[in-house]
Amino acid sequence: MRELITAIVTPMLENCEIDYHSMKRLIEQQIEDKVTGIVILGSTGEGASIKNNEKLQLIEFAVNIVNKRIKLIVGLNYLNTQDYLDFITELNNIKNIDALLVSIPGYVKPTQSGIYQHFKVITEKSKHNIILYDVPSRTIIGITDEVIIKLANSNLIKIKGIKDATGNIDRLDALKSKCPAGFKFYSGDDFTALKFMIRGGDGVISVAGNVVAKKLITMINNIDISGGELVLEQDKSLIPLYKFLFIESNPIPVKWGLYKMGIISFPNLRLPLTELSSSLQQEYSDLFKI
Numbered sequence: 001m002r003e004l005i006t007a008i009v010t011p012m013l014e015n016c017e018i019d020y021h022s023m024k025r026l027i028e029q030q031i032e033d034k035v036t037g038i039v040i041l042g043s044t045g046e047g048a049s050i051k052n053n054e055k056l057q058l059i060e061f062a063v064n065i066v067n068k069r070i071k072l073i074v075g076l077n078y079l080n081t082q083d084y085l086d087f088i089t090e091l092n093n094i095k096n097i098d099a100l101l102v103s104i105p106g107y108v109k110p111t112q113s114g115i116y117q118h119f120k121v122i123t124e125k126s127k128h129n130i131i132l133y134d135v136p137s138r139t140i141i142g143i144t145d146e147v148i149i150k151l152a153n154s155n156l157i158k159i160k161g162i163k164d165a166t167g168n169i170d171r172l173d174a175l176k177s178k179c180p181a182g183f184k185f186y187s188g189d190d191f192t193a194l195k196f197m198i199r200g201g202d203g204v205i206s207v208a209g210n211v212v213a214k215k216l217i218t219m220i221n222n223i224d225i226s227g228g229e230l231v232l233e234q235d236k237s238l239i240p241l242y243k244f245l246f247i248e249s250n251p252i253p254v255k256w257g258l259y260k261m262g263i264i265s266f267p268n269l270r271l272p273l274t275e276l277s278s279s280l281q282q283e284y285s286d287l288f289k290i
Helices: 021-032 052-066 081-091 112-125 146-154 169-176 193-198 209-224 228-245 253-259 278-283
Strands: 003-009 039-040 071-076 097-102 130-134 159-164 186-189 203-206
Touching: 003 071, 003 209, 021 052, 021 209, 039 052, 052 071, 071 081, 081 097, 081 112, 097 112, 112 130, 112 146, 130 146, 130 253, 146 159, 146 169, 159 169, 169 186, 186 193, 193 203, 193 209, 193 228, 203 209, 209 228, 209 253, 228 253
Parallel strands: 003 039, 003 203, 039 071, 071 097, 097 130, 130 159, 159 186, 186 203
Antiparallel strands: none
16 A cells, blocks of 8 residues: 655644644644645654754644644654654653654765664664654765665564665665665655656655645555556646745745645744745735635
8 A cells, every 4th residue: 555644744833833724724734635644843853953842842732633644754853863862752652653753864874884873773762663764855864775674684683664865766776676675755846756666766845745645645546547658647737736835945835835725823933934936826825715
C-alpha cells in the first residue's frame, strides 16, 4: 500500500503563539481525507523555531487528537547531535509516536562518517522508530547511498525507512536492491512523488497534502488501476500548485493557502519567516478559488 503522509504546518495566532484550535481542525481534516499519517514539527511545521517545551506540549496535544487513527511522526531538526539526544530523552516518555523523522544537523556540514555516527547514536537512544531524512537543500550535505545502505542493513532495527527530498528518482532502484525488505522509501519532493511511487517507492511525505490530500490519494490509488502514464497526466493539473508551494520558502505559501481555505485562522509565521508577499497573494489567489 502506497502512503500519503502530510507534513503539516504549525498554525499560529496573530501573536505567533501556537493556535491549538486550528491545529485540531487541520489534523481532523487530514484524518477525514484519509491520509496514512502526518508529520508534525518538520520543516513545514517550523520545528526549527519552536522551543522544546512548546514542542512537547504540541506533541502531547497531537497524540491525543490523533488517538491512533493514523500514523503520527515527529520531525527533529537541530544543529548538533547532542540536542537531538537531549530531546529524544523527553520523547521517550511519550507513547503513541509512530516514528521520528530525523535530519542531518544543518549548517555544520558533517562528513559521511559523522552522519553515520549521528544516526547511529540517535537510534540507539530512541525508543521510537526512526525515518532518515535526506534534504540537502536545507542541510547542505546529503546522505550518500553508501551510508543509507549501511544504516538500513545495520543492526539498528529501529531505522525503518528514508524520506528522500533530493528529487533524484534514479537512486531509488539501486537503494531498493541493496536495502532489506520492509525498509520504506518515501519521496519528499511533491514534483516527482508520483513518478517515485510508480518507480517502486512506498509513498510520499508531502507539503501539498495540506491542501489537496484527497486528490493526491485518488491519484496514488489509481496507479495500479489506471496505470502510471494516466496518473502522471492527471498530476500535471497540480503543477501550478506545486510551484506555488515553493514560490517562497516553505511553509510560507502553504500557510497562506490553508488560511484562505479557512482551515487555519491566520497565515502567521515566526521570524525570520514572514507572510506571503502581497504581490504573490494576488497572483495565486485563483488556486484557492477566492
